[in-house]
Amino acid sequence: MEWLNLEDSVNALSLLGAAVILALTIFVAGGYIKKMKDSRAEGELAKESWDGIGEFKNDIPIGWGVTYLALIVWGFWYWFVGYPLNAYSQIGEYNEEVKSHNAKFESKWANADHKTLVEMGQSIFLVQCSQCHGETTEGMNGKAANLTRWGREEGIVDVVLKGAKGLNYPLGEMPAGLVDEASAKAVAAFVMAELSEVKKSKNPALVEQGREVWVTGTCSSCHGDDGKGLGGQAPDLTQYGTATFVAEVLEKGKKGHIGGMPAFKAPMLTEIQKKALANFIYSNK
Numbered sequence: 001m002e003w004l005n006l007e008d009s010v011n012a013l014s015l016l017g018a019a020v021i022l023a024l025t026i027f028v029a030g031g032y033i034k035k036m037k038d039s040r041a042e043g044e045l046a047k048e049s050w051d052g053i054g055e056f057k058n059d060i061p062i063g064w065g066v067t068y069l070a071l072i073v074w075g076f077w078y079w080f081v082g083y084p085l086n087a088y089s090q091i092g093e094y095n096e097e098v099k100s101h102n103a104k105f106e107s108k109w110a111n112a113d114h115k116t117l118v119e120m121g122q123s124i125f126l127v128q129c130s131q132c133h134g135e136t137t138e139g140m141n142g143k144a145a146n147l148t149r150w151g152r153e154e155g156i157v158d159v160v161l162k163g164a165k166g167l168n169y170p171l172g173e174m175p176a177g178l179v180d181e182a183s184a185k186a187v188a189a190f191v192m193a194e195l196s197e198v199k200k201s202k203n204p205a206l207v208e209q210g211r212e213v214w215v216t217g218t219c220s221s222c223h224g225d226d227g228k229g230l231g232g233q234a235p236d237l238t239q240y241g242t243a244t245f246v247a248e249v250l251e252k253g254k255k256g257h258i259g260g261m262p263a264f265k266a267p268m269l270t271e272i273q274k275k276a277l278a279n280f281i282y283s284n285k
Helices: 009-038 062-082 090-108 114-128 153-162 181-195 204-216 219-223 243-252 271-283
Strands: 254-256 259-261
Touching: 009 062, 090 271, 114 271, 153 181, 181 204, 204 219, 243 271
Parallel strands: none
Antiparallel strands: 254 259
């Protein structure tokens, strides 16, 4: 049977420990049984008395003291030498299995096409995200972020007008109402046309208006003239509308109206799964 495999150090140590405990139990119990048979009621009594019953002043039995010290020494040996802290554990084995599975998963789907990624992303979304964002990604009437606007100018307008919080950038949260709605739409057009790698905009005149608001307003002071966020001090808007943007939100988590979205770090979601979620979210327009 597997549990009798003495080549496994865990099994060997367990059986050895059981044998030692059994031997000590027999030795100590035998000694005290012998004392109960042969000992006499003699010796110095303590001052306390309970209904006429006294108590002898006895030293701690040598066996008890030796056993106590031996267990302390054995405990240190067991943890730091015989069974080191970084040795086998069920949690460690599980983590290794997850790591191995994720590596195979990443390799298998590394070159998945857009259609496959959208289908995979939809499955992940329904399991992990739909409870808050709804099955249609619309945020369930404002209870969570409306993801149908992500990667579009409408999403930027929402953030500019309502503010942004929860990603814990060094420069802090962006307050609401820094510009009016018209300026917000212009900034959104500028970001999508000039800064974001997506490079989408429908209105060149609005883009030029947004460029002026970006430079003269408060936008560039945090995000930089190039929109890259001053080396991580604020969000990198050149990634807005890309899979990298979605992956960053998933990696950091975010505050919302109904609580905080937890961070979906590896191994909860692999890089391919984050990319798949992004493909699904951006396809849902």
